[in-house]
Amino acid sequence: MDDKTAAVVAALADATNRLVRTVDAMTDEQYAEPSLLPDWTRAHVVAHLALNAEGLGGALHGMNIGEPAPMYRSNEARDADIAEVAALPPTKLRDRLLSSAGMFADAVAHVSEEGWEDEIERVPGGMHFTVASIPARRRTEVEIHHADLGLAYSSDDWPGDFCAALIPVMAARLQDRDEGFTVVATDLNRSWDVAGGGPEVRGTGGDLGWWLSGRGGEDRLSGDVPEIGEW
DSSP: OOHHHHHHHHHHHHHHHHHHHHHHHOOHHHHHSBOSSTTOBHHHHHHHHHHHHHHHHHHHHHHHTTOOOOSSSOHHHHHHHHHHHHTSOHHHHHHHHHHHHHHHHHHHHTOOTTGGGOEEESSTTSOEEEGGGHHHHHHHHHHHHHHHTOSSOOGGGSOHHHHHHHHHHHHHTTTTOSSOEEEEETTTTEEEEETTOOSEEEEOHHHHHHHHTTOOOGGGOEESOOOOOOO
């Protein structure tokens, strides 16, 4: 593991600890309440985070022992599993999240130096991504969906280095737009061009990352804010 990957793994551990503290503090009633995501309760968000860790951890474990496996059996199976796990009693769902985090961390710790250059499949025959990208991918899932719970943690709490990594990733999905714009993170002293650049959209890194991920928050930005569609 190189120094850059090690830093992301450490940041992911911190993000996971924050998530676990939030979930531990949730009342049973809060699990059934709506999250900030359409049609998902907070239980669905926690279930997705647990299954995402299990999927990534399982794929890494398979690679580690020479038995490659996809992250999910299929997109349909992923969706069905989220619905099933979300229906678990809160205590079991809490335990599932905690155990999945441990499983994922153990799988990462056992990746060989050569293994970081390998790839895994999201679903059989589907998108491939490198093992080296997995810690950052998981960190994105944890940070964004932690905020999606709609509790005390929000994009205001995202670390600056996470925002700086998230914004260009979210902006990349908009590169085919006919009209470009430039996002300026006022707290990071950084800017990024989207679709060739153009009028400035200004805000904190957290607010820009939240908006670019299709979650709204235009009212917290300034400048010529374009319509980019929902998540």
